[in-house]
Amino acid sequence: MDEEKQIASTWPPPPPFWKAFTPENILRIDALRKEAAENSGLQDSSNARLTSLPRELRNLQPPSEPEDGEWRVFGDKYRLKDELPHLEDGEIRRLFPDPDERDQDGKHFDRATILKRLAKSLLLNFLELTGLLATSPEAAEDKITDLRDLFINFHHLINEYRPHQARESLISMMQSQLDRTRAETHAIRDAKDKAERVLEGLSSLTIEDQLNDRALEKGGAHGPDADVWDLLLA
Known part of the structure; x- marks a missing residue:
């Protein structure tokens, strides 16, 4: 013990x-x-x-x-196999249709609509419970049981969305990583293009400086404004 x-x-x-x-x-x-x-x-x-x-x-x-x-x-x-327990295993009343059931049109029931109905039922039963506690508290036990079943059904229905939530969270995380990688790739390409333009500008300045130096060495008629072709052919 x-x-x-x-x-x-x-x-x-x-x-x-x-x-x-x-x-x-x-x-x-x-x-x-x-x-x-x-x-x-x-x-x-x-x-x-x-x-x-x-x-x-x-x-x-x-x-x-x-x-x-x-x-x-x-x-x-x-x-080892993590599964959502059934309501019937805990002897809880099921207040919404089974996931395998379908409506008259052959479609699955809308879970969002069921959650809204359960939320409204919770508010209504809570108001009824407060009224019973004011008038006849001894009759409030059944209403507390109804509230308990409503809360458990509401929580169970939300838990059925957990796999879907996990998939959507993973998709969102992978999309964020993809967008971040693409943005970094575009930034690297922009920096590469900018560096190439700067290098091209520096190379052109170097050629002009060399031509000007050669023109100054020639002196006389040519000077710094001499024709480039004449300098190249000299």
Whole structure:
């Protein structure tokens, strides 16, 4: 009983098997894994699972996956396959159609419309609850149950949108990365074009300076305003 309280407490103590993770034990189990990998022909020794281990090394090997797909952490149960539980599993009344059901026209029911109806029902039932608490509080238990079912159905219907929300969030994130990459690419191209124009301008200034220097060396009739062709042909 004390052990269960420690596991389910807010700040549980570390498990007692942490003392087995000594440097010597880690080196020993690594050597055993390499030996098992060589014998079985595995390239990665970390995937080798040891069948027989000394008592002091058993805690260093992770446990195998649970056969029923359930495990417990800090007093809470988790499943390998994370699925949204059905309302019927918790004995909750379903107040909206099943996702597989269709209306008279053969179309799926509009979830947004159902959420609006549930929200209005929540407000109406809350007002009725306040009236019952003022007149006959002993009759308010059924209304509280109705509010509970409405809240759970509302929350369940929102949770059914989680996969869609995850996909849309991923699409939005990838689109943002794509837009940012394109903007950076355009900025690099603009900087490249600007650098090429600057280099072209510098190269033209160098040629003019050389021509002017040659004209000054000639002196006399030509001068700095001499004809370029005459300088080239001189």
